[in-house]
Amino acid sequence: MKQKKRGLLFQSEYIKVVFNEDETTENYLRSHFIEGESSFNLLFLLSPNINLRASDCGTYFKFQKNQYILHYSSLENRAELWTEDQEVLKYLQIQINYQYVFNLIDPHSNSESAEILKNMKNNNFIFLHKQTPPNMTVEMHMILKEISGYSKIGVIQKLFIEAKIIKLLILIFEQFNEKDIKEDLSKTPETIKKFLDENYHKNLKIEEISKIIGINPNKLRKEFKEHYQTTIVDYISELRMLKAKKMIINKEIMIKEIAIECGYEYVQNFTRAFKKKFGVSPEKLRLG
Secondary structure, X not given: OEEEEEEEEEEOOOEEEEEEEEEEOOOEEEEEEEEOOOEEEEEEEOOOOEEEEEOOOOOEEEEOOOEEEEEEEOOOEEEEXXXXXXXXXXXXXXXXXXXXXXXXXXXXXXXXXXXXXXXXHOOXXXXXXXXXXXXXXXXXXHHHHHHHHOOOOOHHHHHHHHHHHHHHHHHHHHHHHHHHHHHHOOOOHHHHHHHHHHHOXXXXXXXXXXXXXXXXXXXXHHHHHHHXXXXXXXXXXXXXXXXXXXXXXXXXXXXXXXXXXXXXXOHHHHHHHHHHHHXXXXXXXXXX
16 A cells, blocks of 8 residues: 655746655565756755765765755756665655756855856755765754745745745855864864854754764763863853843844844744853843
8 A cells, every 4th residue: 555745846937846755565676756957956865874876967866754866967968766675665756946046156256256157057065975965954854844834925935945945055055164174173172162153153963063073972972071171052052141241232223133142943942041151131231
């Protein structure tokens, strides 16, 4: 008995979003998708042990759950996905026309933009390191959930989808930039501190930090605490609070904006942390 949930979630002149979820009580699942001519394809694998074979060149991958690739196809290309001994074959494909990305990045504007587009066309965003497809971050998961669950149509949907895709691309570029940083840094407490000083405003978990820097999570915690006599979590909180205190005196900046700038997704969490640190709420400190 086989059930399929498959459909086109969104399509415009330059973008197409397709979600696929096949379920079966048998031992074999198979699906196909098409990469359009001159297109970038974001493929997010949402179930385990998915095999992929591109028909044009015989390229073969085996994905683990929550991995993804960003692949450029100059010609229309068919690919086959299949899984064995699994109950679900689930993935989301976002296809973006080359001209849309070209206009978005504008490679003629500066060398950084030109380098990003070059890396995208050369498929340098397929592997993060050691020929391993990159893992989706928590933020990527949240964006995919928002895209698949969005119900409005028309111009509002178009703007919403495009904004989310741009955010996904930013996260991908940042992830690969962090990989380059990781390869250049030595594994020392000073390196950990430098990374935290530059990224404390991001919503990073210890496990993500350990992958980026290349140190086991337990060793990461231990080395940092032994060297600086504080935990990573407490150090990040301290950096955030110091920044918040500097920003709070500017009454033109909303409390919510300060919370986001300091790495808090929810204002309530920011307010609670601020009051615990300084003994008063952000609002009361601002009022004097």
